[in-house]
Amino acid sequence: MPFLLVPLLLLGLLLFLSFVVVQQGTVAVITIFGKYQRIMRPGLNFKIPFIEFVYKRISIQNRSLELQFQAITSDQANVNFKAMLVYAVLNHEEEAIKNVAFKFVDEMSLMQALVRTVEGSIRTFVATQRQAAVLSLRGEIVAHVKEQLDATLESWGYHLIDLQLNDITFDEEIIRSMAKVVASSNLRAAAENEGQALLITKTKAAEAEGNAIKIAAEAEKVAAQLRGQGVALFREEVTKGMAHAVQELTENNLDPSLVYFSMWTEAIKHFAEQGKGNVIFLDGSNEGMQKSIQQLMAMQQLPAAGGPAGGPPQRRS
Structure with missing residues (x-):
């Protein structure tokens, strides 16, 4: 019986040495007497005892x-x-x-x-x-x-x-210098942006001011034209009225000077009402009044000399 036990133990040892378990994620490199023979994959593998050896187990994982x-x-x-x-x-x-x-x-x-x-x-x-x-x-x-x-x-x-x-x-010194460069670049960019914004604001303001001046000038031009036309119409109507009044007085054998005297008194009345406290000096002597009336009469003769401009019609003998 002891003689049988030894062979069984040897057989068991051979079987134990013949099987190799290779873990998942690895492979086993097999050599025979130091020379590469083959590769064992994961799982239960068989090798020849005392001839094949596991040289190295290699992980194939990352x-x-x-x-x-x-x-x-x-x-x-x-x-x-x-x-x-x-x-x-x-x-x-x-x-x-x-x-x-x-x-x-x-x-x-x-x-x-x-x-x-x-x-x-x-x-x-x-x-x-x-x-x-x-x-x-x-x-x-x-x-x-x-x-x-x-x-x-x-x-x-x-x-x-x-x-x-x-x-x-x-390095710390380089980081500090880079921070300074970035800060200076940001400041320069901010200054440039601010300058551009200021330039745009000034430009728009100048354009608006120019447009306002242009509009005001156009309006003033139109207003001046209208005022001039109004004054011209007023003078034309006054001239026509004076001419008509003088014609009426002449046809009725009355002195036309009455018209100029009435205009003189109306002017004095207007000065008094609209003067707003201003002092206006007028020559109230007989010579001064006569001189003023003569000047008015001379103005009345201007349309007559220039043709039909609202003055009285010229009689032909």
Whole structure:
């Protein structure tokens, strides 16, 4: 019975060593005497005991890595980057798995190479840019890194899924100077906007004032024309009335001077009523009155000399 127990134990040990469980999300690389043989997929797998060995278990899930480094722009400004790198095995094909398993001695060497490659690619790009442009070039930096790393990572059996530049900062002194530049630019823009607004306001006010003056001038022109026409009509009517009155007096053998005397007295009455306290000096002597009447008579003769302008008709002998 003890002799049977030993073979059973050996058989059980062989069976135990013959089966390998591979977890979901990983693959196992199998070697024979140190040489690559095949790949085991997730689940229960069989291997030859003491001949086939599990060389390495490789995760095919996505991995992330945080980076923090510094770069220098073309105008010698220090830029601090904080980034997150997301990468994974290129695919589940045998060639990609072999590259992942055998390209690097260990995981630490892979991480070091990956970090230095990403940092070097970003530093190369930033070195061609000026400080003021870096903050607006996140997308261009990521595209540049992916373009530069795709071939390299593929040769290692990996591919870059995403690169996120979470934080881009400058030295404290540069940040203060940038804040001053932004503040001065805002002040200049505000001053320009205020100047434009003031110019528009002044222009509109000048246009409105010019239009008002033009309208007032046109109105004054029309008013002056109307006043002139009114005065002309008034004088014409007065002349016609005087001529008619003189004609009536002449036909009745009366002295036409009565008309001028009446006009004289009416004028004096008008001066007294409309004077508003003003003092008007008139010559009330006989000679002065005669002189004024003669002047009125001379005015009455003007239409007669000029033809038919409202004066009395001229008699022909």
